[in-house]
Amino acid sequence: MSMVVIDKAVVQPDTPYVLQGDGKTYRLDRSAFEAALQAAEAASDNQSLITTGEAAEILQMSARTVARILDAGRLPFFRNGQSGRRMVAREDVLAYRDAQMHRKAHLQEARDLADNLGLYDIDPASLPLKTR
Known part of the structure; x- marks a missing residue:
């Protein structure tokens, strides 16, 4: 899929945007x-x-947890359509x-x-399984 801008025009502030495709026109x-x-x-960058x-x-x-990562800004995303569902690029996730x-x-x-240098005070083998 590729994106081609056919005509560029200066858009005045507070004017509606028009999107056309599949025989339909949308005011946005x-x-x-x-x-x-x-x-x-x-999509044009071949990102899924x-x-x-x-x-x-x-x-x-x-x-x-993924939502928290997105909210923290550690992974880029955008909101999709009217539902506002968050979408991320598979490449960014990987x-x-x-x-x-x-x-x-x-x-x-x-x-x-640190263990090899003897910097730990406690022998890991003496710890309960849950803390190892």
Whole structure:
């Protein structure tokens, strides 16, 4: 899918935006037009857009946790259509997952190094299973 701008015109403030396709014409306010434009741009960049539920499956966490990550600004998203459903690019979710995996791996390396250097006061084998 590709996006081509056929005609550009200067849009005056507070004027409606018009979107045409499939034989239909839609009048949009600025925020709805920007959401439609974001969706078209994302689709034209060959990014597949997914819901927060699908992102949660990829990240192996709850949809609520994904929503918190989005609210914190750690993963970009946009709201889709009238429902306001949040959509994220699959590529961004995969990049976030990879970054988290690298972070966890580096943290484990630091723990192992501290353990090898004798920086832990407690022998991990003496801890209950739930705290290991």
